[in-house]
Amino acid sequence: MGRYFYTTPIYYVNDVPHMGHAYTTLNGDALARWRRLHGDEVFYLTGTDEHGLKVQRAAEQNGLSPQEQADRTSKRFREAWDLLDIAYDDFIRTTEPRHHTAVQTLLERCYENGYVYKDTYQGAYCVSCEAYYAEADLIDGNCPIHGFPVEQMSEDNYFFRLSAFRDRLLEWFEDVPDNITPERYRNEARALVRGGLEDLSITRTSLQWGIPVPWDSKHVFYVWYDALTNYATAAGYGTDEDRFATWWPAVRHLLGKDIIRFHCVYWPAMLMAAGVEPMPRFHVHGWLLVSGAKMAKTSVVQIAPRDLADSIGVDGLRYSVLRDNPFGPDSDFSYEALVQRCNSDLANGLGNLLQRVTTIVARSDGSVGTAPDPGSPLAATAASAYEATAAAWARVQPSVALEETWRLVRETNEYLQDRQPWKLEAGAELDTVLGDALEALRIVAVLAHPAIPRSCAEVWRRIGLDGDPAQARLPEAARWGQYPAGRTVTLGDPLFPRVAVD
Numbered sequence: 001m002g003r004y005f006y007t008t009p010i011y012y013v014n015d016v017p018h019m020g021h022a023y024t025t026l027n028g029d030a031l032a033r034w035r036r037l038h039g040d041e042v043f044y045l046t047g048t049d050e051h052g053l054k055v056q057r058a059a060e061q062n063g064l065s066p067q068e069q070a071d072r073t074s075k076r077f078r079e080a081w082d083l084l085d086i087a088y089d090d091f092i093r094t095t096e097p098r099h100h101t102a103v104q105t106l107l108e109r110c111y112e113n114g115y116v117y118k119d120t121y122q123g124a125y126c127v128s129c130e131a132y133y134a135e136a137d138l139i140d141g142n143c144p145i146h147g148f149p150v151e152q153m154s155e156d157n158y159f160f161r162l163s164a165f166r167d168r169l170l171e172w173f174e175d176v177p178d179n180i181t182p183e184r185y186r187n188e189a190r191a192l193v194r195g196g197l198e199d200l201s202i203t204r205t206s207l208q209w210g211i212p213v214p215w216d217s218k219h220v221f222y223v224w225y226d227a228l229t230n231y232a233t234a235a236g237y238g239t240d241e242d243r244f245a246t247w248w249p250a251v252r253h254l255l256g257k258d259i260i261r262f263h264c265v266y267w268p269a270m271l272m273a274a275g276v277e278p279m280p281r282f283h284v285h286g287w288l289l290v291s292g293a294k295m296a297k298t299s300v301v302q303i304a305p306r307d308l309a310d311s312i313g314v315d316g317l318r319y320s321v322l323r324d325n326p327f328g329p330d331s332d333f334s335y336e337a338l339v340q341r342c343n344s345d346l347a348n349g350l351g352n353l354l355q356r357v358t359t360i361v362a363r364s365d366g367s368v369g370t371a372p373d374p375g376s377p378l379a380a381t382a383a384s385a386y387e388a389t390a391a392a393w394a395r396v397q398p399s400v401a402l403e404e405t406w407r408l409v410r411e412t413n414e415y416l417q418d419r420q421p422w423k424l425e426a427g428a429e430l431d432t433v434l435g436d437a438l439e440a441l442r443i444v445a446v447l448a449h450p451a452i453p454r455s456c457a458e459v460w461r462r463i464g465l466d467g468d469p470a471q472a473r474l475p476e477a478a479r480w481g482q483y484p485a486g487r488t489v490t491l492g493d494p495l496f497p498r499v500a501v502d
């Protein structure tokens with residue numbers, strides 16, 4: 001049995017949840033569900049990043065206190081994740097007492113180890129990034145990420161001796177060849193380290209909305225120092241050392257490519273400075289870029305998950321996002337593509353398969369399902385679909401995993417097309433074909449559970465099985481031949497109604 005601690009970035013509460021946030025969170029949820037199906041111990045963490053200038057300014061604009069702004073928006077994130085059936089195990093808020101304790105503990109360890117000192121800082125600051133930039137990194141005097149003008153700031157700050165970690169970070173890259181996946185982002189992070197590291201100012205006096213430095217209350221922590229520590233907080237750092245020792249070695253951070261520098265350079269250095277081992281693993285993804293007529297004038301950050309779920313269903317959204325936007329590269333995101341994917345794979349694919357099979361069984365006496373043929377040609381398809389699906393999840397490639405699972409859906413539909421059970425008289429041949437199709441549906445319901453949990457539970461119920469595919473255990477559950485004869489099969493409305501592109 002393995003142990004997996006998956007995390008998403010914690011989202012800023014100056015903004016409401018959008019499809020960019022949903023993308024990371026859905027991928028994490030699916031990965032966590034896939035591991036749970038193997039009986040692994042899983043801890044899936046998400047949450048909100050509630051301190052800093054950006055949040056303080058958003059609160060001012062909305063006429064709220066920063067805490068009120070954080071409370072309202074954090075709730076919106078939880079509502080969005082509930083709507084999308086995100087089964088997180090913990091939702092961390094950086095305003096919680098456990099997090100204050102962890103941040104202060106981490107700082108104290110870095111301080112004791114000689115990696116924190118006080119100095120004056122002057123530089124160009126981007127409020128959207130919540131980061132200082134060297135003049136050389138600016139583009140026409142603007143932030144290289146956001147393109148907005150930066151602000152000149154000068155402060156007496158505590159500094160983190162990041163420059164001391166260049167060699168140790170490079171060693172870590174040498175020692176752990178898959179510390180960051182995919183490779184292109186690993187190369188990017190390594191180039192940042194090779195390029196040289198300047199010490200990092202980690203406290204602010206110009207800001208009130210943050211966690212106070214324990215021995216110097218004029219200072220609050222820089223929001224990134226505070227935010228990155230959330231992953232350790234949730235594992236018990238500073239509050240429950242046994243728990244931390246259990247979960248920390250299993251940590252895997254999911255993040256977008258925009259925050260590589262903070263996660264893959266600063267955070268490992270902070271952990272090294274505090275004496276925390278081992279280093280996390282990182283899985284980085286690209287950006288969703290909007291194309292297509294319906295969304296042409298918007299960006300992903302303007303699309304609320306709820307709006308899409310209302311038109312294509314929660315599972316339609318979950319499936320098409322995971323299937324069509326491979327984890328790693330940037331990818332096009334369009335309403336037309338989402339609808340097309342739902343119609344082809346869900347309505348015409350899985351939905352049609354379920355409808356065909358349950359309709360024919362419902363015509364038989366007592367609506368009773370039959371057992372599969374151990375020598376069915378679909379047995380080999382199911383075995384290879386599971387192998388390929390599992391390999392893809394292990395490589396953090398949900399889109400490939402679903403493509404492989406859907407090979408079983410497609411081949412089962414083709415098998416029915418070939419055997420034409422709707423033309424067969426009652427008898428052994430019909431029983432075999434139906435038993436095979438029911439068994440394929442059972443296996444698909446398990447393999448597709450991480451992407452479309454609600455629909456898989458409904459497939460399970462309609463083919464007469466007890467419980468929920470979430471309780472199935474892989475790899476045993478993928479073995480051909482387990483659908484039991486004698487279960488009552490239920491016919492219902494199409495599982496995935498076709499969606500019209502309007």
Ligand code: MSP
Pocket residue numbers: 008009010011012019020021023024049227228229230254255256257258259286287288289300301
């Ligand atoms: N609060 C920081 C993260 C701190 S983690 C210790 C932050 N928050 S954020 O609200 O801006 O969310 C950033 C994350 O949202 C990105 O890393 C990425 O995971 C996701 N996305 C935001 N826009 C995105 C797209 N357009 N496409 C894909 N994901 C993007 O940064």
